[in-house]
Amino acid sequence: MIVLGIESSCDDTAVALYRPGCDEPFSEKVSRQYKIHDPYGGVVPELASRSHLEALPHITRELLDDCGIRPEDVDLVAATAGPGLTGALIVGLTFGKSLALSLKKPFVAVNHIEAHMFAATAEEEVGYPFLALVISGGHTLLAVVKSSTSYEIVGRTRDDAAGEALDKGAKILGFPMPGGLNLALAAEKGQRGTPDGRRFPRSYLKPSLDFSFSGVKTALLYHVERTRPSSEEAKNNIAADYVEAIMDVLVKKAMLAAKTYGINTIVVGGGVSANSRLRELFKNRCQGQRKNVRVIFPSMPLCTDNARMIAARGLRVYKDKGPSGLEADVFSTFIDQDEA
Numbered sequence: 001m002i003v004l005g006i007e008s009s010c011d012d013t014a015v016a017l018y019r020p021g022c023d024e025p026f027s028e029k030v031s032r033q034y035k036i037h038d039p040y041g042g043v044v045p046e047l048a049s050r051s052h053l054e055a056l057p058h059i060t061r062e063l064l065d066d067c068g069i070r071p072e073d074v075d076l077v078a079a080t081a082g083p084g085l086t087g088a089l090i091v092g093l094t095f096g097k098s099l100a101l102s103l104k105k106p107f108v109a110v111n112h113i114e115a116h117m118f119a120a121t122a123e124e125e126v127g128y129p130f131l132a133l134v135i136s137g138g139h140t141l142l143a144v145v146k147s148s149t150s151y152e153i154v155g156r157t158r159d160d161a162a163g164e165a166l167d168k169g170a171k172i173l174g175f176p177m178p179g180g181l182n183l184a185l186a187a188e189k190g191q192r193g194t195p196d197g198r199r200f201p202r203s204y205l206k207p208s209l210d211f212s213f214s215g216v217k218t219a220l221l222y223h224v225e226r227t228r229p230s231s232e233e234a235k236n237n238i239a240a241d242y243v244e245a246i247m248d249v250l251v252k253k254a255m256l257a258a259k260t261y262g263i264n265t266i267v268v269g270g271g272v273s274a275n276s277r278l279r280e281l282f283k284n285r286c287q288g289q290r291k292n293v294r295v296i297f298p299s300m301p302l303c304t305d306n307a308r309m310i311a312a313r314g315l316r317v318y319k320d321k322g323p324s325g326l327e328a329d330v331f332s333t334f335i336d337q338d339e340a
């Protein structure tokens, strides 16, 4: 089985081939757009759509050629159908549907959040139920996952997503795009608990499993306005304290959710799951008082937006539910219409 996955929900255009059972099941080509958007300080939807349109045919051809696969060898085409930027989604979806139609192969529409939620399961067998922690630029949620088709969201952010708080924090500290990644790299170089930084507030909203990150972001803004850090070292130290506050809440709330629901496996997904400090904090917890909890992370290429997870989730959805109609509504796979 050869699955072609297409991801175009935001500012990365990605195509991947997924061949389950092979030694190296994934091959991928990615075209990143942050240089296009950086002068504007954020993703410009119209520029994103145009860039997807330009990149998709080229990277798909390159991917197939590099893997020595003919288009007609592809058995299934999967594309992200949402949530994301509407224009950007339409480009990838239309490309995928057209390709499937011309090749007379089935097409399947994939929910981007579900793709993050199940990304790690493409690399490692994980039993049900598990607790999913999805942490991306647009979403932060905890879900009790009962099967590949059934899950219940038990906590979500009430304001900013964790990745969004990192991106906005990067902007406050003057780091270029991709902000969250640059902030995380700065934090790795910096030191926590120096006079440059401060202990940023953590919002736990107990007993709820919801999150809130707007307070910590505002605290960073006031701290930077007050202390006006100019040296790289000072900014790195502040970044280290800021990242710590966000990761601390994510880890503690995921652990609390696991305890609340009596689940011993936590599966993390989404761009923020690439963070080294998050991984370290989870590890410390699981080596400490919560030895019975296992935390599973996707490998790096499956963390931030990628087409591998779309191909893998596409195959699962196809097996569970069959193909999507080619007329499929762009918004039909949204978890929650309010988040469109």
Ligand code: KG4
Binding pocket: 010, 116, 135, 136, 137, 138, 139, 162, 163, 164, 166, 167, 179, 180, 181, 184, 270, 271, 272, 273, 274, 275, 276, 303, 304, 305
């Ligand atoms: O999943 P993703 O690539 O796209 C969305 O679906 O939103 O997540 C993007 C988010 C960004 O907001 C960025 O701040 C965050 O992932 N991110 C990171 C790292 N790399 C990307 N956060 C922490 N540490 C990283 N290394």
Ligand code: ZN
Binding pocket: 112, 116, 136, 137, 270, 271, 304, 305
């Ligand atoms: Zn994503």
